[in-house]
Amino acid sequence: MPTFPLTLAVITRNEAGSIARCLDSVPFAAEKLVVDSGSEDDTVAIAQAHGARVVHQDWLGFGAQRNFATTQCAHDWILVLDADEYLSPALAAELQQRLPALMAGDAPAAYLRRRTIYMGRPMRWYRPSVGEKLARLYHRGRARWSDARVHESLRFDGAAPTLRAPFDHANNPTLPHKQLKVLRYAELKCRDWLDKGKPVRMWQAPFVYLLAFVKDYLFRLAFLDGWRGFLIAQTAASYALYKRMRYYEMVSHPESVASAADLLHQHDIDR
Known part of the structure; x- marks a missing residue:
């Protein structure tokens, strides 16, 4: 599969049960970066086995940790996922079609839609769980994460397109x-x-x-x-x-x- 000058960036700590699925869902990323804050399980070894470069950084808070990850990426365009998130096949195919035009343009970011898997199956109606729009794909020279310890957001100016297909969030297994x-x-x-x-x-x-x-x-x-x-x-x-x-x-x-x-x-x- 052809790759794009794109870094998949994931922040982790003790995510051995989910990190492989996350990394494997983005086969077209030229780089996969995991910023780990001190896992005591097999997260680092599994990430490396699935093609990721792992960097250690003590925990700074969500916003600051994501901004640190941004500085470690080899490419300007960055896709951010949490370890318990992964691209659906439909979104992976849509990204491969739309990335060339997006990267050639001047958009600062793009919105992805997130679908939540809760208690083992997707939510069907609850609005934040069936199509929540999140800015997760961005150019690091045009966007930056807020410094909030939690509930951080990507800050940028200008219009950003929204992709149609969802990515999945295996939300809180219990x-x-x-x-x-x-x-x-x-x-x-x-x-x-x-x-x-x-x-x-x-x-x-x-x-x-x-x-x-x-x-x-x-x-x-x-x-x-x-x-x-x-x-x-x-x-x-x-x-x-x-x-x-x-x-x-x-x-x-x-x-x-x-x-x-x-x-x-x-x-x-x-x-």
């Missing part, structure tokens, strides 16, 4: 995986709020939970996916509420920041 992720993401988001001096507004907490649940369950059509949709909406609402509670604790009891960091590190969920 509910325990999801709950651990909620703890980790909430901690990172609250640290960002703390750095920015965000006001504490605990009076909003009950409304935040209710509005988040209604938004996902009704307006984003999660209810059409049955009990899986209910679980997604409930988890999203609980995350929105927990962030406010945890941030209140950080501000009112500053010693809890270091104490929680130690606990999360002990259980290997601090990255």
Whole structure:
């Protein structure tokens, strides 16, 4: 298969179960780069066996880690996937058709659509899981990741095309995986709020939970996916509420920041 002057960039830590599928889904990338932050499983060996160049970088936060990865790429055009994401055959074929024109033009980036695999099968109706648009393909001279510790985004000026076929996200293989992720993401988001001096507004907490649940369950059509949709909406609402509670604790009891960091590190969920 012909290759393109494109780098597939993946950031990892303990992703031995998924990294091979991710890397193998992009056979047309001239370079595959894995930036690993200290895996203790076989992630590095598996990545190398599947054609990736592996670079170690201690964890900087999602935005900063992706910006570091950008500096390590051999090519200006970069495709970013998480280790639990992979291109569908349809998207791989579409990219091979459209990459020459995209690379020859002046677009800063392109949007891809993400389809979520949840509890072993694709979501059918929940809007963020059946066609979420994410800027994941970009020219590093025209775009840059935000420096957020979590929920980072690609920043660029100008119009960006959207590809039609989706890529897949094997999202949180079990509910325990999801709950651990909620703890980790909430901690990172609250640290960002703390750095920015965000006001504490605990009076909003009950409304935040209710509005988040209604938004996902009704307006984003999660209810059409049955009990899986209910679980997604409930988890999203609980995350929105927990962030406010945890941030209140950080501000009112500053010693809890270091104490929680130690606990999360002990259980290997601090990255």
